[in-house]
Amino acid sequence: MTLELRKQPSQARSKAMVDTILDATARVLVERGYAKTNTNIVAELAGISVGSLYRYYPNKNALIHALQERHVGKMLGVFLNSTANMTSEGSLAGDLKALIDALVAAHLLEPELNRILEEELMTSYHIPNNDVRQKFFAGTRVLLNRHRAELTIDDIDLAAFVVVRILKVLVKNVVLPVPAGVDASKLQAEILPVVLGYLTQSR
Amino acid sequence: MTLELRKQPSQARSKAMVDTILDATARVLVERGYAKTNTNIVAELAGISVGSLYRYYPNKNALIHALQERHVGKMLGVFLNSTANMTSEGSLAGDLKALIDALVAAHLLEPELNRILEEELMTSYHIPNNDVRQKFFAGTRVLLNRHRAELTIDDIDLAAFVVVRILKVLVKNVVLPVPAGVDASKLQAEILPVVLGYLTQSR
Amino acid sequence: MTLELRKQPSQARSKAMVDTILDATARVLVERGYAKTNTNIVAELAGISVGSLYRYYPNKNALIHALQERHVGKMLGVFLNSTANMTSEGSLAGDLKALIDALVAAHLLEPELNRILEEELMTSYHIPNNDVRQKFFAGTRVLLNRHRAELTIDDIDLAAFVVVRILKVLVKNVVLPVPAGVDASKLQAEILPVVLGYLTQSR
Amino acid sequence: MTLELRKQPSQARSKAMVDTILDATARVLVERGYAKTNTNIVAELAGISVGSLYRYYPNKNALIHALQERHVGKMLGVFLNSTANMTSEGSLAGDLKALIDALVAAHLLEPELNRILEEELMTSYHIPNNDVRQKFFAGTRVLLNRHRAELTIDDIDLAAFVVVRILKVLVKNVVLPVPAGVDASKLQAEILPVVLGYLTQSR
DNA sequence: CATGAATGAGATTTCATTCAT
DNA sequence: GATGAATGAAATCTCATTCAT
Numbered sequence: 001m002t003l004e005l006r007k008q009p010s011q012a013r014s015k016a017m018v019d020t021i022l023d024a025t026a027r028v029l030v031e032r033g034y035a036k037t038n039t040n041i042v043a044e045l046a047g048i049s050v051g052s053l054y055r056y057y058p059n060k061n062a063l064i065h066a067l068q069e070r071h072v073g074k075m076l077g078v079f080l081n082s083t084a085n086m087t088s089e090g091s092l093a094g095d096l097k098a099l100i101d102a103l104v105a106a107h108l109l110e111p112e113l114n115r116i117l118e119e120e121l122m123t124s125y126h127i128p129n130n131d132v133r134q135k136f137f138a139g140t141r142v143l144l145n146r147h148r149a150e151l152t153i154d155d156i157d158l159a160a161f162v163v164v165r166i167l168k169v170l171v172k173n174v175v176l177p178v179p180a181g182v183d184a185s186k187l188q189a190e191i192l193p194v195v196l197g198y199l200t201q202s203r
Numbered sequence: 204m205t206l207e208l209r210k211q212p213s214q215a216r217s218k219a220m221v222d223t224i225l226d227a228t229a230r231v232l233v234e235r236g237y238a239k240t241n242t243n244i245v246a247e248l249a250g251i252s253v254g255s256l257y258r259y260y261p262n263k264n265a266l267i268h269a270l271q272e273r274h275v276g277k278m279l280g281v282f283l284n285s286t287a288n289m290t291s292e293g294s295l296a297g298d299l300k301a302l303i304d305a306l307v308a309a310h311l312l313e314p315e316l317n318r319i320l321e322e323e324l325m326t327s328y329h330i331p332n333n334d335v336r337q338k339f340f341a342g343t344r345v346l347l348n349r350h351r352a353e354l355t356i357d358d359i360d361l362a363a364f365v366v367v368r369i370l371k372v373l374v375k376n377v378v379l380p381v382p383a384g385v386d387a388s389k390l391q392a393e394i395l396p397v398v399l400g401y402l403t404q405s406r
Numbered sequence: 407m408t409l410e411l412r413k414q415p416s417q418a419r420s421k422a423m424v425d426t427i428l429d430a431t432a433r434v435l436v437e438r439g440y441a442k443t444n445t446n447i448v449a450e451l452a453g454i455s456v457g458s459l460y461r462y463y464p465n466k467n468a469l470i471h472a473l474q475e476r477h478v479g480k481m482l483g484v485f486l487n488s489t490a491n492m493t494s495e496g497s498l499a500g501d502l503k504a505l506i507d508a509l510v511a512a513h514l515l516e517p518e519l520n521r522i523l524e525e526e527l528m529t530s531y532h533i534p535n536n537d538v539r540q541k542f543f544a545g546t547r548v549l550l551n552r553h554r555a556e557l558t559i560d561d562i563d564l565a566a567f568v569v570v571r572i573l574k575v576l577v578k579n580v581v582l583p584v585p586a587g588v589d590a591s592k593l594q595a596e597i598l599p600v601v602l603g604y605l606t607q608s609r
Numbered sequence: 610m611t612l613e614l615r616k617q618p619s620q621a622r623s624k625a626m627v628d629t630i631l632d633a634t635a636r637v638l639v640e641r642g643y644a645k646t647n648t649n650i651v652a653e654l655a656g657i658s659v660g661s662l663y664r665y666y667p668n669k670n671a672l673i674h675a676l677q678e679r680h681v682g683k684m685l686g687v688f689l690n691s692t693a694n695m696t697s698e699g700s701l702a703g704d705l706k707a708l709i710d711a712l713v714a715a716h717l718l719e720p721e722l723n724r725i726l727e728e729e730l731m732t733s734y735h736i737p738n739n740d741v742r743q744k745f746f747a748g749t750r751v752l753l754n755r756h757r758a759e760l761t762i763d764d765i766d767l768a769a770f771v772v773v774r775i776l777k778v779l780v781k782n783v784v785l786p787v788p789a790g791v792d793a794s795k796l797q798a799e800i801l802p803v804v805l806g807y808l809t810q811s812r
Numbered sequence: 813c814a815t816g817a818a819t820g821a822g823a824t825t826t827c828a829t830t831c832a833t
Numbered sequence: 834g835a836t837g838a839a840t841g842a843a844a845t846c847t848c849a850t851t852c853a854t
Contacts (some may be wrong), residue, residue, distance in 0.1 A: 017817090048818075048819090049818065049819050049820060050819090050820075051817095051818065051819055051820060051821095052817075052818050052819070055817070055818075
């Protein structure tokens with residue numbers, strides 16, 4: 001009964017604008033943190049008026065949401081790309097190596113933004129990339145299953161969970177500024193041993 | 204007969220008041236998230252006026268800061284307590300096990316608050332417990348050094364860094380709500396193998 | 407063979423367009439109320455661009471104004487039509503009956519729109535149909551004058567004023583949703599007695 | 610689970626402030642109409658800051674609502690007061706006269722505000738005084754019932770409905786600016802004959 | 813002429829902080 | 834010292850109107 005048509009800007013022009021807006025949002029978010037991010041600044045940095053911003057996203061929430069989705073999408077793209085030429089008959093070590101490299105590549109995209117979206121906003125917004133997380137977990141499970149013979153651990157679900165968490169922190173730390181005394185590239189090289197050691201140690 | 208029924212010494216009063224305030228802050232933070240936390244609600248929940256709140260803490264920043272410090276202090280207390288009866292001549296496995304248990308005990312204190320203080324506020328507030336982190340890292344380094352002979356890894360700094368990160372995520376995940384299909388206690392039992400596997404695998 | 411398939415004469419086009427626009431305006435007004443009516447929605451519902459809307463009406467005021475005028479015109483049309491075959495030598499009762507029926511017919515047109523235009527917008531817009539009101543009042547005065555002999559009231563102006571007001575409310579209530587327990591058709595039948603009773607009672 | 614305590618300003622201080630605010634709201638409403646009424650102007654006219662306004666009323670809606678309630682309350686007070694010394698054994702004419710006088714007295718309070726609250730806001734807000742309307746209708750029904758013997762109409766509900774509507778318009782018109790050529794006091798004197806004529810005419 | 817994205821003034825609302833009592 | 838009402842700067846959001854295409 002209520003008239004509710006709210007016109008979205010047309011596809012063609014939108015694409016560029018949307019990107020400009022989300023770029024600005026990302027920049028503000030990274031430079032000032034969520035608490036100090038506001039729509040006026042985003043609009044200004046995007047070089048548009050607040051009104052325009054609200055033509056594209058009906059509220060601040062939607063804006064952040066869209067940024068999250070774009071970011072996750074980008075990372076997923078990089079990840080899948082890095083993974084594409086990965087034959088499925090590699091060794092466990094080879095597969096894990098490829099996985100780690102792909103993950104690092106994906107996280108190299110916009111590490112600080114990624115951190116903010118994952119950490120600062122965890123509470124505020126229902127994370128839209130649960131989907132991606134789920135898929136990543138599932139993928140890891142499949143990988144482990146394929147090499148089940150070599151593993152010294154029985155509970156694949158548990159192992160996948162642990163591996164996913166480990167990969168996530170370590171990769172993030174490879175990519176984010178790391179304390180003096182630690183070398184990022186050495187750290188990256190260390191990830192495979194960590195996971196391999198865990199999965200194949202004699203128990 | 205001197206008047207004995209006078210106000211408590213301000214020291215004592217402050218002590219209790221400070222705790223009440225920080226308790227309220229913690230509760231609001233956990234129940235509403237940082238974005239929806241405001242000083243008026245904190246004061247209300249603490250059962251005092253905003254004015255009084257500002258007598259104890261000159262601004263919102265200081266308030267959050269104080270809460271962080273108290274929280275870190277508490278966790279440190281629990282940790283040190285769990286560590287106290289740890290003789291320094293244990294095996295590597297034994298030492299690590301004790302470390303993990305102490306960490307879990309500390310994180311069991313107020314997991315959600317801990318998460319918020321560590322994640323949501325990372326950007327906004329310069330973490331006051333860098334100190335503690337430093338010490339924890341150093342302690343881990345010492346521990347690893349003590350068992351250097353058993354380790355298959357040379358770079359102790361790197362190893363300590365990796366171990367610290369792994370311990371942190373996994374412990375956090377033991378303590379925080381975990382996805383269906385994963386069992387928190389099994390997860391906890393898995394931490395030692397992870398670290399041990401990493402440190403002592405044949406390379 | 408001259409090109410015959412060209413644009414319709416702008417007169418004709420305008421005519422249809424104007425109607426489309428005012429129809430949309432009316433619908434939005436009725437469905438959302440004045441406070442939530444805005445030009446963008448009107449344009450959208452009319453199937454044209456805002457720009458075009460502003461080509462037809464220079465501002466929101468003019469738009470509402472035009473709708474009012476059209477609406478009043480329509481009602482007047484229906485009213486005059488119902489009145490057309492009314493011979494001027496009827497009885498007082500007959501004349502009043504005809505008047506009431508014509509009024510009801512007119513108000514049956516778009517009761518809700520009518521209500522909004524008359525009530526919600528009374529303050530914001532100087533009503534353009536004062537003219538019509540004036541004429542209606544004058545007509546009523548003439549009618550009463552014709553039957554002055556039967557009336558027990560001397561002040562015809564006063565009587566006409568009272569009758570006009572009574573007719574207006576009651577007719578409106580016949581036509582608008584009426585509370586449970588009251589029957590609209592019975593209510594309509596009651597209007598004549600009310601007016602007749604007033605005008606011809608023994609004083 | 611969510612902390613929702615929102616403190617209302619304390620009783621004592623509130624009373625005066627609330628009145629000041631609602632007075633200002635009424636004035637703005639009458640002077641500018643609803644569409645042009647905004648919280649900034651209300652606050653300014655009330656001599657307080659917007660923030661303060663929002664301490665008392667959580668949003669614009671609530672503000673208007675409160676004004677409506679106060680206004681209806683006031684009118685009801687005047688009405689009941691005028692009605693107080695009305696013995697229940699009067700004649701029909703006497704009772705109706707008293708009723709009309711009480712109504713006029715009530716509407717004399719703030720006629721313009723009343724009009725705006727009743728007309729401009731009918732759509733926007735669920736009218737809080739349905740209650741009062743109900744009671745007024747019921748009271749009228751009781752009155753008519755008491756004098757049922759004298760009435761020439763059977764359907765008391767219908768009669769009460771009609772009488773209530775007639776009283777409402779005419780009283781309103783007595784109190785609101787009336788077109789030249791009509792005298793407000795004469796008009797008021799005319800209300801009783803209208804109603805009496807309707808109820809007691811020979812049919 | 814038509815379009816509809818863009819504008820930006822202005823409206824609503826929030827909340828850290830102050831200060832009179 | 835305590836209080837909590839008051840503040841007002843700043844954030845979110847709306848929409849009549851314009852103007853480049």
